[in-house]
Amino acid sequence: MENNVINTPIDPKQIPGWGVDADPKNDPTYPMRYPRMNVGQDPDSKHRPASLQHDDTEKLRSIERPNVSAVYGTTVPPSGLSGMIRRVAFRYSENRYRHWLPLVFADRVNVVEGILDDFAHGKVPNIYAEKGYPVEWKHNRTSLIIKLATVAAVAAGTVVLLSSGGSENKKEKRRPQRPY
Amino acid sequence: MLAMDYRGPKRVRAVQKPMPEIKHPQDAIVRVLRTCICGSDLHLYNGNVPDTRVGTTFGHEFVGEVVEIGSEVTKLKTGDRVLVPFNIACGECHFCRQGMYGNCHESNTEATAVGAIFGYSHTAGGYDGGQAEYARVPYANVGPTIIPEGMDLDDAVLLTDVVPTGYQAAEMAGIQTGDTVVVFGAGPVGIMAARCAWLFGAGRVIIIDKEEYRLDFARNYSYCEAYNFEEIGDPVVFIKKITDWIGADCVIDAVGAEAAGNAMQTITGRKLLLQAGSATAVHWAINSVKKGGVVSIVGVYGPTDNLIPIGNVLNKGLTIRANQASVKRLLPRLIQHVQNGTLNPKGLITHRIPLAEVADGYRMFSAKLDNCIKPVLIP
Numbered sequence: 437m438e439n440n441v442i443n444t445p446i447d448p449k450q451i452p453g454w455g456v457d458a459d460p461k462n463d464p465t466y467p468m469r470y471p472r473m474n475v476g477q478d479p480d481s482k483h484r485p486a487s488l489q490h491d492d493t494e495k496l497r498s499i500e501r502p503n504v505s506a507v508y509g510t511t512v513p514p515s516g517l518s519g520m521i522r523r524v525a526f527r528y529s530e531n532r533y534r535h536w537l538p539l540v541f542a543d544r545v546n547v548v549e550g551i552l553d554d555f556a557h558g559k560v561p562n563i564y565a566e567k568g569y570p571v572e573w574k575h576n577r578t579s580l581i582i583k584l585a586t587v588a589a590v591a592a593g594t595v596v597l598l599s600s601g602g603s604e605n606k607k608e609k610r611r612p613q614r615p616y
Numbered sequence: 617m618l619a620m621d622y623r624g625p626k627r628v629r630a631v632q633k634p635m636p637e638i639k640h641p642q643d644a645i646v647r648v649l650r651t652c653i654c655g656s657d658l659h660l661y662n663g664n665v666p667d668t669r670v671g672t673t674f675g676h677e678f679v680g681e682v683v684e685i686g687s688e689v690t691k692l693k694t695g696d697r698v699l700v701p702f703n704i705a706c707g708e709c710h711f712c713r714q715g716m717y718g719n720c721h722e723s724n725t726e727a728t729a730v731g732a733i734f735g736y737s738h739t740a741g742g743y744d745g746g747q748a749e750y751a752r753v754p755y756a757n758v759g760p761t762i763i764p765e766g767m768d769l770d771d772a773v774l775l776t777d778v779v780p781t782g783y784q785a786a787e788m789a790g791i792q793t794g795d796t797v798v799v800f801g802a803g804p805v806g807i808m809a810a811r812c813a814w815l816f817g818a819g820r821v822i823i824i825d826k827e828e829y830r831l832d833f834a835r836n837y838s839y840c841e842a843y844n845f846e847e848i849g850d851p852v853v854f855i856k857k858i859t860d861w862i863g864a865d866c867v868i869d870a871v872g873a874e875a876a877g878n879a880m881q882t883i884t885g886r887k888l889l890l891q892a893g894s895a896t897a898v899h900w901a902i903n904s905v906k907k908g909g910v911v912s913i914v915g916v917y918g919p920t921d922n923l924i925p926i927g928n929v930l931n932k933g934l935t936i937r938a939n940q941a942s943v944k945r946l947l948p949r950l951i952q953h954v955q956n957g958t959l960n961p962k963g964l965i966t967h968r969i970p971l972a973e974v975a976d977g978y979r980m981f982s983a984k985l986d987n988c989i990k991p992v993l994i995p
């Protein structure tokens with residue numbers, strides 16, 4: 437095997453910095469290591485930053501904590517149908533599929549909302565460019581052509597299937613959410 | 617300002633967005649000078665992280681210049697050039713005070729299991745990231761670190777994530793002098809983990825991937841043995857064979873949820889999202905480490921479940937350590953390693969891409985085109 441030929445053994449001591457951070461006491465190591473403490477050892481276990489962020493961005497809060505964290509992100513608050521799904525998901529703890537699966541579903545709904553939003557702003561999304569196909573065309577042309585041909589064939593197949601009967605409608609609704 | 621904009625799985629673009637604002641007295645606004653695309657961004661890019669909202673700006677690896685500070689910021693002033701750790705940490709909570717800056721309790725309202733990370737979905741706090749001309753940086757007294765005089769910005773930007781993550785992967789592996797260390801994944805993180813394993817005194821370092829150009833790169837950069845898992849048969853048997861049938865002392869998973877190599881894992885984990893990503897690398901790690909050995913996981917998985925052989929963890933008596941890198945904790949030591957030339961982070965950078973071409977950058981890194989190891993975006 438070609439690989440094995442290239443893998444000549446090396447004397448570790450020749451490697452720059454070999455062993456400089458070796459520490460026999462590094463086991464157990466981070467994170468179960470000094471300054472590890474339990475809540476009883478912590479003189480102020482509930483300590484929080486003195487100033488709390490205040491603004492009216494809608495925040496969804498994990499029900500596994502009692503409060504909003506002292507700072508939080510304010511990007512893209514929940515909105516539309518995906519936002520409604522996200523709000524419902526946050527009724528359940530991080531321990532439940534009822535929390536995570538609706539969030540993944542909401543993400544897919546959100547993609548459709550994003551496209552509609554682009555149109556509403558008079559913008560046609562350039563999906564070819566957004567997917568970075570120009571750079572794939574440059575460096576990996578054959579595979580891109582195969583990929584696009586497959587998508588085209590599947591799309592054509594779906595159209596044929598749908599125009600021959602209405603019973604497959606459910607499947608079609610899901611298609612735009614998985615663009616690959 | 618120009619910023620990266622997520623539109624859906626594998627669809628991103630650069631658009632004009634409003635300037636970030638100070639929202640908390642400890643915030644700073646940073647004008648971004650360099651920002652990278654990371655393997656972690658690929659989990660978002662592929663649509664695998666729950667609550668990744670369309671319109672979010674990604675980017676958790678960035679350096680820049682402070683242009684505005686909140687009223688409680690005392691450690692920075694405008695004009696300072698800072699490197700910004702990827703974790704958002706208050707420095708005061710029960711966890712931060714134990715050095716667990718990747719697990720802060722006061723920066724993420726939406727998930728208790730996940731710390732806060734710039735530009736990393738609402739599950740990681742809902743912050744916009746640094747793949748933009750400007751970024752809001754909370755807790756500016758805690759995370760942002762002034763870039764030492766004379767340090768290259770390219771080195772600095774890799775100190776925000778790749779170097780500390782690779783180093784912590786080796787640290788958590790509990791390496792003892794002479795140990796055999798196997799690293800799964802020859803991306804930037806795995807390459808850095810293999811390099812850092814030597815600093816802890818490893819006797820032998822082996823890296824496994826399937827991208828031949830990355831294996832070649834790792835052989836030179838990390839002075840390690842490198843093997844292609846598509847050519848060695850069953851990688852677990854291979855590792856047993858080259859370790860006198862004992863197994864490796866320590867194994868590092870530097871792959872995470874996008875792992876290839878096992879069709880069942882790929883289909884259930886990456887295509888159907890029935891698992892929180894494909895767990896192939898951690899599966900191999902558990903099965904190729906020796907009895908009583910250590911598995912160190914820095915590869916990222918989602919918040920639901922994964923199929924891993926937990927029975928073997930029990931029967932072999934393994935220790936598993938895992939975490940997001942605690943960047944701030946490690947920076948003083950790592951800055952020394954860079955300044956005295958022991959580590960050469962910028963040697964990982966293979967591509968410089970204008971922020972306006974962010975979609976090409978993601979595709980290039982994700983599809984591993986043009987021998988890409990680490991791309992840096994220039995706003």
Ligand SMILES: NC(=O)c1ccc[n+]([C@@H]2O[C@H](COP(=O)([O-])OP(=O)(O)OC[C@H]3O[C@@H](n4cnc5c(N)ncnc54)[C@H](O)[C@@H]3O)[C@@H](O)[C@H]2O)c1
Nearest residue numbers: 655656781801803804805871872875876877915916940941
């Ligand atoms: N814990 C942290 O703090 C932290 C920080 C940064 C990155 N990460 C994670 O580290 C991982 C690697 O990041 P990166 O930037 O190097 O990403 P990357 O995508 O460039 O590298 C991953 C590599 O793994 C290889 N690979 C795929 N399947 C494999 C398998 N079964 N066995 C061995 N190799 C396999 C791929 O070919 C690729 O080269 C990601 O999961 C990322 O999210 C964690």
Ligand SMILES: [Zn+2]
Nearest residue numbers: 654656677777
């Ligand atoms: Zn990263």
Ligand SMILES: [Zn+2]
Nearest residue numbers: 706709712720
């Ligand atoms: Zn904290």
